[in-house]
Amino acid sequence: MLAVGDGRARQRAVASLGSNARFATVIHPAATVGPRVVVGAGAMIIGPASLTSDIEVGAHALVNPGCTVAHDCVLGAYCNLGPSVALAGRVTIEEGANLGVGVSVAPGVVIGAWAIVGAGAVVIRNVDAGTTVVGVPARPIARKFVGSADPQ
Numbered sequence: 001m002l003a004v005g006d007g008r009a010r011q012r013a014v015a016s017l018g019s020n021a022r023f024a025t026v027i028h029p030a031a032t033v034g035p036r037v038v039v040g041a042g043a044m045i046i047g048p049a050s051l052t053s054d055i056e057v058g059a060h061a062l063v064n065p066g067c068t069v070a071h072d073c074v075l076g077a078y079c080n081l082g083p084s085v086a087l088a089g090r091v092t093i094e095e096g097a098n099l100g101v102g103v104s105v106a107p108g109v110v111i112g113a114w115a116i117v118g119a120g121a122v123v124i125r126n127v128d129a130g131t132t133v134v135g136v137p138a139r140p141i142a143r144k145f146v147g148s149a150d151p152q
């Protein structure tokens with residue numbers, strides 16, 4: 001199990017362990033996981049979270065306590081859902097995207113790879129890969145900070 005919060009760092013750790021490494025899938029006993037929810041190797045659902053049905057959770061994705069993930073969502077590898085993130089149905093979170101505490105995402109939205117969504121944002125439109133968005137409704141900001149150790 002890799003207890004590494006930052007997605008990029010988690011990805012590097014996986015690479016450093018080589019192709020023979022095997023990873024546990026961790027689902028907290030207080031989590032509610034419905035039918036046809038597929039959770040990838042190394043993914044962690046680390047507290048009371050609710051995943052309804054027909055959901056894919058990618059390898060090494062991290063779902064924090066209090067999250068709700070509705071039907072037909074796809075969570076990419078290495079993505080992070082902060083505490084109490086709420087995803088409506090058919091949302092796609094691409095690889096490595098990082099959603100801060102309390103983010104809400106409207107139905108069908110796609111959040112691009114390694115995008116960052118600031119705490120408390122409400123995302124109603126697609127977010128481009130690598131973009132940082134904040135606010136209600138969420139809009140892009142230019143960030144002073146660029147690097148792998150993104151603020152958690």
Ligand SMILES: CC(C)(COP(=O)(O)OP(=O)(O)OC[C@H]1O[C@@H](n2cnc3c(N)ncnc32)[C@H](O)[C@@H]1OP(=O)(O)O)[C@@H](O)C(=O)NCCC(=O)NCCS
Nearest residue numbers: 082083100101117118119120134135141143144145151152
């Ligand atoms: C979005 C975020 C990554 C930006 O961090 P940053 O690049 O260091 O940005 P700054 O703090 O320099 O802020 C840049 C601007 O965005 C605004 N801003 C930052 N975060 C915001 C947020 N969540 N909501 C609204 N505005 C926000 C700041 O007020 C600032 O605006 P200004 O230039 O008008 O003063 C960070 O603020 C954040 O929300 N991280 C989420 C952390 C989290 O929830 N982690 C969960 C861990 S389990």
